Amino acid sequence: MNFVRLGSIVEPRLVLQARDVWKSYDGGSVPVLKGVDFDGFEGQTIALCGPSGCGKSTLLHLFGGVDFPHRGEIAVNGVRVCRRNLLHLLRHEVGFIFQLHNLIPDLTLAENCLIPTVAAGIDRKMAVRRLHELAERTGLSDRLDHRIQKLSGGERQRTALCRALMNRPRILLADEPTGSLDERTREVVFDLLLDLVATEQTTLLMATHDRGLAERCDRLFEMHDGQIHEPACVK
Amino acid sequence: MIFLKLILTNLRRHRIRSLISVAGIAFSVAAMLTVVTVLQGAIGMFSNILSQDSGIIVFERNVSDLFFSSVSIEAARQISGWPMVAHADPVLFGIVSSASQPIITCFGVLPEDSRIRNAEWVQGGPDDFARHPDDVVLGERAAQFLSASVGSRVPIGHSTFRVAGVLKTRNGFEDGGIFMPLNSAQSFFHKEGSSSAVTVKLRDKDDAAKFKDRIRAQFPNLIALEDTEFTRSYSQFRILRATAWAVGGCGLLLGGLGIANTMIMSVFTRIREIAILRVNGFSQTQIGVVIFGESAFVSASGAFAGLAAGTSLLFALRLVRSLHGYIDATLHPVVLAIVVLLALLTGIAGAVYPAVYAMRVRAVEALRFE
Numbered sequence: 001m002n003f004v005r006l007g008s009i010v011e012p013r014l015v016l017q018a019r020d021v022w023k024s025y026d027g028g029s030v031p032v033l034k035g036v037d038f039d040g041f042e043g044q045t046i047a048l049c050g051p052s053g054c055g056k057s058t059l060l061h062l063f064g065g066v067d068f069p070h071r072g073e074i075a076v077n078g079v080r081v082c083r084r085n086l087l088h089l090l091r092h093e094v095g096f097i098f099q100l101h102n103l104i105p106d107l108t109l110a111e112n113c114l115i116p117t118v119a120a121g122i123d124r125k126m127a128v129r130r131l132h133e134l135a136e137r138t139g140l141s142d143r144l145d146h147r148i149q150k151l152s153g154g155e156r157q158r159t160a161l162c163r164a165l166m167n168r169p170r171i172l173l174a175d176e177p178t179g180s181l182d183e184r185t186r187e188v189v190f191d192l193l194l195d196l197v198a199t200e201q202t203t204l205l206m207a208t209h210d211r212g213l214a215e216r217c218d219r220l221f222e223m224h225d226g227q228i229h230e231p232a233c234v235k
Numbered sequence: 236m237i238f239l240k241l242i243l244t245n246l247r248r249h250r251i252r253s254l255i256s257v258a259g260i261a262f263s264v265a266a267m268l269t270v271v272t273v274l275q276g277a278i279g280m281f282s283n284i285l286s287q288d289s290g291i292i293v294f295e296r297n298v299s300d301l302f303f304s305s306v307s308i309e310a311a312r313q314i315s316g317w318p319m320v321a322h323a324d325p326v327l328f329g330i331v332s333s334a335s336q337p338i339i340t341c342f343g344v345l346p347e348d349s350r351i352r353n354a355e356w357v358q359g360g361p362d363d364f365a366r367h368p369d370d371v372v373l374g375e376r377a378a379q380f381l382s383a384s385v386g387s388r389v390p391i392g393h394s395t396f397r398v399a400g401v402l403k404t405r406n407g408f409e410d411g412g413i414f415m416p417l418n419s420a421q422s423f424f425h426k427e428g429s430s431s432a433v434t435v436k437l438r439d440k441d442d443a444a445k446f447k448d449r450i451r452a453q454f455p456n457l458i459a460l461e462d463t464e465f466t467r468s469y470s471q472f473r474i475l476r477a478t479a480w481a482v483g484g485c486g487l488l489l490g491g492l493g494i495a496n497t498m499i500m501s502v503f504t505r506i507r508e509i510a511i512l513r514v515n516g517f518s519q520t521q522i523g524v525v526i527f528g529e530s531a532f533v534s535a536s537g538a539f540a541g542l543a544a545g546t547s548l549l550f551a552l553r554l555v556r557s558l559h560g561y562i563d564a565t566l567h568p569v570v571l572a573i574v575v576l577l578a579l580l581t582g583i584a585g586a587v588y589p590a591v592y593a594m595r596v597r598a599v600e601a602l603r604f605e
Contacts, residue, residue, distance in 0.1 A: 066514055067599040091516035098602070102511045106244040111237050118237050119516030163515065 014078070015171060015203050016040030016063055021072035023058055032058045033069070034226035040219075042170070045197060045204040047214035050223035056207035059223070060173045063205060064096055065089045077170055091120040095164030095202075097193075099176035101156040103148045103163070109155075110135075110144040113163045120167055127166070134162040137199075138192060154185040161193060165200060172197055174206040178213065190216070241512075242528035245501045252497055253533060259493035260537020261544060264578050267483025268545030271570055273552070274479040280406050282466045284342075288349035289324070289434035291443060292465050293450060296458040299470055302328050305429045308417075310454055314433060317449070319442040324348045325430035327420045331392045331413065336380055339391070340412040343420020343430070351402075351414065358385040359400025365416035370399035374410040394423065435459070483574070487581045490537065494585030498530050502589040509593050510601030519594040526590040527583060534582020538575045545574075 018038040024031040032055040040046050048056040061067040062074045065086045074081040076093050095116070103112045110131055117127035135141045138158040148156060157177065164172055177193060178186040190213050197204045206217065214220050222229040246253040293314065295304040308325060315323035327343030344350055346365045354361070357375055363385075364372050371391070373383060378401045383389045387398050391413065404410045421427045437446060443461055450459040466472060502509070509522055549564035 061599050064514070066602075067597075087516060087518055090514065096514050102507070102514075102602070104241075104244070104508055104511065106248065107237070107240060111240060114237055115512065115517075116515045119512070119518070119521060167516070 012041035012043070014039055015042045015076065016046075016205060017073075017075040017078075018059065018062070019073045019075075021059075021062065021069045021074060023055070023062065023067070023069050028070075031226055033062075035072070036226070036228050038221070038228055040171075040203060040205055042203055043201055044219055045194060045217040046206065046219045046221065047217040048205070048207045048221050048223055048228075049209070049211060049214045052209075054223040055226055056223050057175050059228075060175050060205060060207050063171070064094050064173050091116065092167055093169055094171045094173055095167070095169035097157070097160050097164050097172065097174040097177045099179035101148075101153075101160040101180075103156060103159055105148045108145050108147055109140060109151065109159050112148065112159060113166055116163060116166045122167065130166060130168075131162070134165055134196075137196065138162055152185075153181055154189055157181060157185075157189050158192060161189070161196065165196060165202070168200065169202060171203045171205065174204060174208075176208055177206060178210065179208070186210075186213070238525070238528070241525050242532060245505055245529060246532065249497075249501070249504075252500065256490075256493045256497040256533045257537045257540060260487075260490040260534050260578055260582065261540035263483070263486030263490035263581075264538050264541025264574055265545035265548060266486045267480075267577070268542065268566075268570065268574050269548050269552075270482050271479040271574070272545075272549055272564060272566060274475050275567065275570065276564060278466065278472045278475055280408055281472075282462065283406055284408055288353065289436045289462070290440060291435040291437065291446060291459050291461055292432050293323075293435060293454075293457055293459045294432040296456055301431050301469075301471075302330070304431045305426065306431070306433050306457060307429050309428070310457065311430060311433045313453075314435065314450075317446075319437055319439065319446055321436040321438045322347075322349075323433050323435045325417060325433045327417060327424065327426060327429070328431040329420060329424045331423075333381060333389065333391055336377075339377060340408050341391075341415060341420060341423075342409070342412055343415050343417045343424070345417050350404075350409070354402040354404060357401040357403050363399045364414070365419075366399065367397065368416065368419045368422075369394070369396050370416065370419075371396040372400040372402055372414040373398055374412045374414075375401055375403045376407075376411040377413055380411070392423065484577075487577055490534075490578070491581035491585040494530050494533055494582050495588065497533065498526060498586045498589035499592075501529060502526065502593045506593075506596060506601045509596045510598040513596065513598040514602070522594050522596075523590045526593050527586050530582045530586030530589075531579065534578050534585075537582070538578035541578065542571065542575065 016038065018036050021033050021036040023033040036059065038059070048059065050056055058067065062069055062081070063076060065081045076089060079085060081089060113131050113134070114127055132141070135144055138161060140155060140158055140162065143151060143155060151159065174193070178190050181189060194216065204217070208214050294301055294306060298304045306325065311323055311325040314320060324345060326348070329341040329343065331339050331341045333339060342350065351361050351364050351372070359372070364370070371389070373381065378384065381389050383398045385398055385400060388395050389398060415423065417430065421429065437443060447459045450457055460468065512522060546566060549566065553564045
């Protein structure tokens with residue numbers, strides 16, 4: 001974990017911030033977030049737990065800039081999330097993993113992983129070097145030229161993890177990242193996820209139903225009825 | 236490379252649909268190329284008839300078609316006497332028919348006309364022309380389809396004429412036409428004392444403006460145009476050109492609608508992928524490039540296939556003997572460039588709505604799209 005020295009006090013850097021965030025769907029008839037306040041600090045692994053429809057994914061989407069609150073403010077790394085800085089946010093600040101791997105089936109594993117680097121205009125040689133580094137750490141080195149259809153569920157999710165980390169984002173937003181995997185693969189992928197965010201010094205914000213996985217994170221938040229509750233446990 | 240793959244991915248997934256779109260553009264391009272080239276060739280040949288060894292054509296002002304123009308022989312005689320004029324040749328155009336051929340172009344000309352003097356004679360010679368009032372000279376193709384040679388008599392319209400000679404020309408209208416002495420033609424077409432037009436060669440080309448002014452002053456019912464002006468402004472040519480481009484344009488419009496349909500389907504079927512690209516940092520412009528790239532690829536493929544088909548068709552038309560001389564199937568680079576450019580623009584225009592739709596896709600909604 002990185003720290004910012006303020007005089008004699010050392011405090012972790014605030015990288016995720018939600019202030020009085022309101023969000024609803026269907027023209028306001030389906031309220032999802034009702035005045036959520038949330039702080040996430042650099043290097044932490046944070047789990048959001050709660051029943052379906054409680055707003056976990058919505059909060060993740062707001063931090064990722066793929067959706068915007070109706071009221072309140074969302075800030076990532078101290079910068080308010082708005083349409084103007086959306087591209088910078090998506091290209092350099094956050095990476096996404098979803099329950100469904102959301103890979104492009106006609107491209108190879110390597111090509112899927114390189115998509116964020118193409119979007120950000122990163123030098124191809126550097127991008128390929130980074131790809132090999134991540135592929136080695138996720139055990140996918142020998143699968144780089146394989147099409148997505150040829151990969152197992154676990155390999156697909158590891159590919160999605162590689163893609164999310166390609167541009168070295170400061171924050172990884174994971175929406176049920178192991179939700180579609182069997183129990184054994186789930187453990188393997190989650191171990192890998194935790195290992196990678198630790199070595200990359202990336203902050204993880206994860207929405208999950210799986211209480212067991214959530215409890216392995218540094219912080220665990222409960223979401224219920226559009227509200228977020230005090231951390232149930234802090235490592 | 237990945238960009239290119241993203242562009243081609245959907246085309247590969249829906250091969251039949253992509254091929255139909257390519258074929259639509261290809262047919263449009265081939266149709267436009269063929270129609271425009273053939274009509275341009277026809278216009279060019281007709282212009283050549285008028286501009287042969289002359290620089291200016293004089294005809295009746297405000298007539299829609301040269302066949303309806305009337306220039307008196309007296310006017311032609313006066314014009315040929317002007318000091319700036321090298322020679323002025325009146326020519327009377329008419330359409331006749333024979334038993335086997337419903338339409339034959341007939342040229343009523345004087346014996347000293349350059350068409351007669353400078354022609355390549357297959358049978359007979361320039362001095363055989365207009366010896367007798369019922370003598371005609373046939374173009375080589377006309378001689379073929381009338382099965383006539385020197386000395387034979389050919390029924391034309393309500394009369395019979397003796398063939399005094401056969402001449403060869405590369406121009407289809409002339410090669411399939413009949414040359415009559417001007418007097419005989421006037422009598423045959425009941426246009427005594429008049430011609431359709433007078434082709435004029437000036438001693439000095441720089442006198443063209445002066446010549447035109449003098450025509451305007453002395454013969455207000457006539458108009459004098461230089462060959463290039465005539466080709467550009469003659470209403471029949473303009474109508475032909477406009478028709479050719481309109482026919483081709485309609486074809487391309489249909490091709491464009493095909494592309495629009497393909498691209499709309501393409502965007503709808505890959506809406507989730509577009510959302511994935513957006514979430515991974517693709518800008519709206521980059522999404523637009525993928526969609527426009529896909530349509531540009533379809534239209535470029537269609538354009539090249541259409542060029543190949545159109546060129547082959549024109550080549551085949553050149554080989555058809557009965558069309559010899561009537562079709563100038565020479566491809567002009569400008570026409571090629573315009574047709575390809577129009578095809579590409581059509582493709583891009585067809586992709587505007589799908590691209591705008593794709594660029595506005597909201598990732599959060601599209602990711603829920605099944």
